[in-house]
Amino acid sequence: MSIKNLSFGSGDDRLIAHWLLLCALLIFAMVILGGVTRLTGSGLSMVNWHPIHGSIPPISSEEWEEEFSNYRKSPEFNKKNQQMTVDGFKQIFYFEYSHRMLGRFIGLAFLLPFLYFYFTRKIKPGLSPRLMVMFLLGGLQGLLGWYMVKSGLVDNPQVSQYRLTAHLISAILIYGFILWTAFGLLNSQAYVARSYSAFAGFRRAVHYLMLLLVITILSGGFVAGLKAGKIFNTFPLMDGSWVPPGLFALSPLHLNFFENMVTVQFDHRLLAISSGMLLLVYWLFSRRFSFDRSTSSSFTLVAVMVLVQLTLGISTLLLHVPVWLGATHQAGALLLFTALLFNMHKLTRV
Numbered sequence: 001m002s003i004k005n006l007s008f009g010s011g012d013d014r015l016i017a018h019w020l021l022l023c024a025l026l027i028f029a030m031v032i033l034g035g036v037t038r039l040t041g042s043g044l045s046m047v048n049w050h051p052i053h054g055s056i057p058p059i060s061s062e063e064w065e066e067e068f069s070n071y072r073k074s075p076e077f078n079k080k081n082q083q084m085t086v087d088g089f090k091q092i093f094y095f096e097y098s099h100r101m102l103g104r105f106i107g108l109a110f111l112l113p114f115l116y117f118y119f120t121r122k123i124k125p126g127l128s129p130r131l132m133v134m135f136l137l138g139g140l141q142g143l144l145g146w147y148m149v150k151s152g153l154v155d156n157p158q159v160s161q162y163r164l165t166a167h168l169i170s171a172i173l174i175y176g177f178i179l180w181t182a183f184g185l186l187n188s189q190a191y192v193a194r195s196y197s198a199f200a201g202f203r204r205a206v207h208y209l210m211l212l213l214v215i216t217i218l219s220g221g222f223v224a225g226l227k228a229g230k231i232f233n234t235f236p237l238m239d240g241s242w243v244p245p246g247l248f249a250l251s252p253l254h255l256n257f258f259e260n261m262v263t264v265q266f267d268h269r270l271l272a273i274s275s276g277m278l279l280l281v282y283w284l285f286s287r288r289f290s291f292d293r294s295t296s297s298s299f300t301l302v303a304v305m306v307l308v309q310l311t312l313g314i315s316t317l318l319l320h321v322p323v324w325l326g327a328t329h330q331a332g333a334l335l336l337f338t339a340l341l342f343n344m345h346k347l348t349r350v
Contacts, residue, residue: 012122017185019113022177026106027175028334031168033099039323042095042151043159044076055104057097064090076157103142110135113203115281116241130181133276137174144170158305161225161258167290169214172334173285176341195218199347202286206344213340217333223268228261229321230260238266279306279340298343305336 007102037043047070058064068089071077077084114131121130148163152280223229238244246262256263257273283303316322316329 010124012117013124013185015116016117016123017116017182020179020182020185020323023106024111024175024182026102026109026173027178028331029172030099030102030106032327032331033095033102033176034168034171034188034325035097035157035224035327036323037099038164039326040092040095042092043099043149044074045071045089045096046100046154047071047074047151049146055101057094067093074153074157075155076152079157079184080118103145107138107142110138113134127181134174134178135180137170137177137178140171141167141174158327159225161222162224165218165221168224169218172214172217172337173308175334176337179338179341180345183342194311202282202289203347205282206340206347209275209282209342212271212275212278213337216268216275217337219264219268220330220333222258222264226259226261226264228265229317229326231261232265233317233320234268235317238269240263272310276306276310279303295343295346298339298346301339302336302343305332305339308332310322 058067064086070084071093081088094271095170118128140341144163144167148159148167151160152158178232202297232238232244234240236242244262244266247266248256248258248263250256250260257267258264280303283299283306286299291299309329312325312329312332316325319325
């Protein structure tokens with residue numbers, strides 16, 4: 001297999017790529033902070049949404065009392081946290097406040113450099129529309145976040161698992177969209193390769209594996225939304241059985257996959273193990289072929305992250321989902337997604 005490097009990207013491309021990688025890193029932090037906010041029960045502490053103003057948190061005792069008064073009208077306080085004091089409220093408030101402020105900061109971190117690059121003509125033809133779509137998707141993600149929170153402010157003090165999962169998966173897809181664009185700018189080399197059927201096979205396989213991984217992450221969103229990780233804290237058996245009782249207790253049948261805690265956790269286990277094993281087999285097959293060093297390393301990175309993520313997932317379950325480990329497991333999912341996306345991009349270049 002011979003590969004010839006034909007061209008390189010410009011300095012402006014690399015500068016824009018580094019900016020996009022920074023934005024992706026901020027989104028990564030946003031996803032993890034969102035997980036911590038959920039795990040600490042802080043997501044419903046801010047009952048009002050002020051997309052433009054409201055950047056300064058309460059400072060005086062009077063301001064805190066006013067904010068706490070708003071929270072006392074919420075179903076979460078009246079049904080779950082009636083004993084909460086102002087000091088306790090401050091603790092959960094700051095998690096949600098930090099999450100929202102980071103979202104605003106990401107918007108500015110994207111918009112201001114984009115305007116600079118645009119008006120100084122540093123963006124190559126065809127890239128500006130893609131960057132505008134990124135910004136638009138980021139704004140829609142903020143609206144989706146509030147739509148999610150609002151579901152827990154009406155009657156039941158728990159956000160909809162459907163909206164939570166949609167919010168999570170859309171954040172990951174935006175993150176992936178930004179990373180893919182950055183990878184392309186950093187590695188804007190044209191390659192000529194001899195026809196070799198194995199490469200076409202790997203290209204097809206990685207797309208199916210990415211789809212399976214995204215579905216697995218999506219199932220994890222339902223586990224999080226239903227707090228299904230709090231039950232059956234054993235592995236590999238569930239309540240001493242491979243097939244737990246109550247697996248299809250709801251009617252109609254399809255509701256079990258979205259609203260039955262038993263089924264949702266069972267599905268996530270099955271998907272996680274299946275996708276993990278398939279990714280390891282994918283890596284093992286790659287060892288039989290002569291990829292360039294960078295592409296070969298991308299396969300290894302995927303395999304390493306599979307092992308790390310499976311370990312984190314099992315540990316999180318066995319330890320009854322402690323906040324730090326639950327957040328680390330979520331970070332691991334995003335890192336595995338990143339590794340596989342990088343591998344996919346490398347395979348498009350050979």
